[in-house]
Amino acid sequence: MEIAILLYENFTALDCIGPYEVLSKSPGTEVKFVSADGGLVKSDTGMLRIESGSLDSISATPEIVLVPGGPGDAAAGADSRNTAWLKRVHETTKWTTSVCTGSLVLGAAGILRGIEATTHWCSFDRLRACGATPVSQRFVRQGKIITAAGVSAGIDMALFLLAEEQGADFAQAIQLAIEYDPQPPFDSGSPTKAPPAILEMVTAYFENERATSATDRD
Amino acid sequence: MEIAILLYENFTALDCIGPYEVLSKSPGTEVKFVSADGGLVKSDTGMLRIESGSLDSISATPEIVLVPGGPGDAAAGADSRNTAWLKRVHETTKWTTSVCTGSLVLGAAGILRGIEATTHWCSFDRLRACGATPVSQRFVRQGKIITAAGVSAGIDMALFLLAEEQGADFAQAIQLAIEYDPQPPFDSGSPTKAPPAILEMVTAYFENERATSATDRD
Numbered sequence: 142m143e144i145a146i147l148l149y150e151n152f153t154a155l156d157c158i159g160p161y162e163v164l165s166k167s168p169g170t171e172v173k174f175v176s177a178d179g180g181l182v183k184s185d186t187g188m189l190r191i192e193s194g195s196l197d198s199i200s201a202t203p204e205i206v207l208v209p210g211g212p213g214d215a216a217a218g219a220d221s222r223n224t225a226w227l228k229r230v231h232e233t234t235k236w237t238t239s240v241c242t243g244s245l246v247l248g249a250a251g252i253l254r255g256i257e258a259t260t261h262w263c264s265f266d267r268l269r270a271c272g273a274t275p276v277s278q279r280f281v282r283q284g285k286i287i288t289a290a291g292v293s294a295g296i297d298m299a300l301f302l303l304a305e306e307q308g309a310d311f312a313q314a315i316q317l318a319i320e321y322d323p324q325p326p327f328d329s330g331s332p333t334k335a336p337p338a339i340l341e342m343v344t345a346y347f348e349n350e351r352a353t354s355a356t357d358r359d
Numbered sequence: 360m361e362i363a364i365l366l367y368e369n370f371t372a373l374d375c376i377g378p379y380e381v382l383s384k385s386p387g388t389e390v391k392f393v394s395a396d397g398g399l400v401k402s403d404t405g406m407l408r409i410e411s412g413s414l415d416s417i418s419a420t421p422e423i424v425l426v427p428g429g430p431g432d433a434a435a436g437a438d439s440r441n442t443a444w445l446k447r448v449h450e451t452t453k454w455t456t457s458v459c460t461g462s463l464v465l466g467a468a469g470i471l472r473g474i475e476a477t478t479h480w481c482s483f484d485r486l487r488a489c490g491a492t493p494v495s496q497r498f499v500r501q502g503k504i505i506t507a508a509g510v511s512a513g514i515d516m517a518l519f520l521l522a523e524e525q526g527a528d529f530a531q532a533i534q535l536a537i538e539y540d541p542q543p544p545f546d547s548g549s550p551t552k553a554p555p556a557i558l559e560m561v562t563a564y565f566e567n568e569r570a571t572s573a574t575d576r577d
Contacts, residue, residue, distance in 0.1 A: 155380035158407075162373035162510065165404040181410060186383040188390045189376075192399060192408040243540075247540065259491045262538060279542040291538025292380065301544045310557060313547035317374065320452045320459075320480060320509025322548030323541035324497040326519045329531035330540030339528060343535045348469070 144172045145203035151213025156240040162170035163299035173199045177222040185211045202233045210241025218249025240295035244288040256283040263347040285339040362390045363421035366400040369431025374458040381517035391417045395440040403429045420451045428459025436467025458513035462506040474501040479509035481565040493576045
């Protein structure tokens with residue numbers, strides 16, 4: 142089974158490395174990192190670069206496609222090489238998936254029109270603008286399309302997907318292998334759980350980041 | 360603040376990308392991926408390569424050092440370039456940390472002798488052989504040394520470390536930003552929680568992997 146992970150400048154690394162870690166251990170699975178330009182792709186912090194192949198370096202029919210999110214999502218969705226490729230491979234994928242604002246790249250390719258989907262909690266308005274109905278869930282499955290919430294949600298989505306593909310026993314084995322027994326020292330991981338002052342701070346941060354990147358594009 | 364992440368062939372990617380994602384967003388933080396050879400370093404699946412600088416491409420006194428685990432841990436710990444570097448930087452670090460069997464690389468550098476530490480649940484005997492006392496905890500802090508359990512435990516450790524450095528508010532803000540509100544579809548992430556048959560399967564897998572890599576080294 143071939144899994145294609147679409148990278149682009151300013152992607153968020155954990156969005157794709159979480160699912161990669163869960164999915165790559167299945168027998169016969171090949172995970173391929175690809176990007177429109179190929180070569181090294183820089184993550185959103187500017188401190189990490191991951192190697193990728195070009196979009197035509199893999200088969201034309203990967204079984205699974207995964208798009209991570211990140212501050213580069215809008216530029217990635219505006220690049221017709223990405224959206225044309227997504228539209229094309231989506232015709233034959235077994236699963237088309239995203240993590241965080243990767244759903245907005247799927248949305249830019251018209252893939253989420255008229256269906257329920259999710260994204261990072263701070264980007265529901267942008268998801269709606271793609272014609273999708275935002276749902277506040279860890280991940281949302283609609284047929285063969287699965288969209289996950291922010292960043293770390295990709296790990297949970299990938300375990301679900303792995304169970305669909307390889308059975309619940311295998312998914313549990315991988316959960317044990319990666320010792321995914323989360324014990325965060327705080328309980329602040331969702332807008333409904335975070336203290337109001339923290340929620341306000343993070344919302345302001347993302348709004349500012351979005352305004353800055355909109356200005357950069359002008 | 361400079362954070363050095365030590366890569367080596369056959370490291371496990373999530374071990375370091377989890378903490379990287381949590382720690383890299385602090386103001387003034389620079390995360391540097393380094394390795395003995397520099398250049399692209401291949402993860403344990405053979406499907407992912409991350410760019411690294413050489414050990415002398417960064418300052419001689421990084422404030423935080425983090426060593427991921429992976430099937431390449433024994434080879435990494437046997438490479439005197441890694442252990443000499445770890446011994447040297449450990450003298451001046453503010454925090455010396457590991458995830459999963461990264462603790463065995465710290466152990467090979469003599470850093471864990473006589474203290475409590477943790478590692479992947481399947482490698483407690485190897486940790487003991489480094490002179491450490493294995494403890495079954497998500498992460499173990501002993502002074503400035505923090506060792507985390509398997510793979511995904513690095514995310515929890517990094518949130519703790521971030522709170523120590525930047526305060527609990529900032530750590531909670533990052534938890535919200537990466538939407539770390541875990542909802543795994545199964546509860547199989549530790550040997551005390553996994554069904555016995557799953558535990559047996561995964562234990563056999565790791566024992567076989569260890570035997571194979573020991574044979575490779577002979």
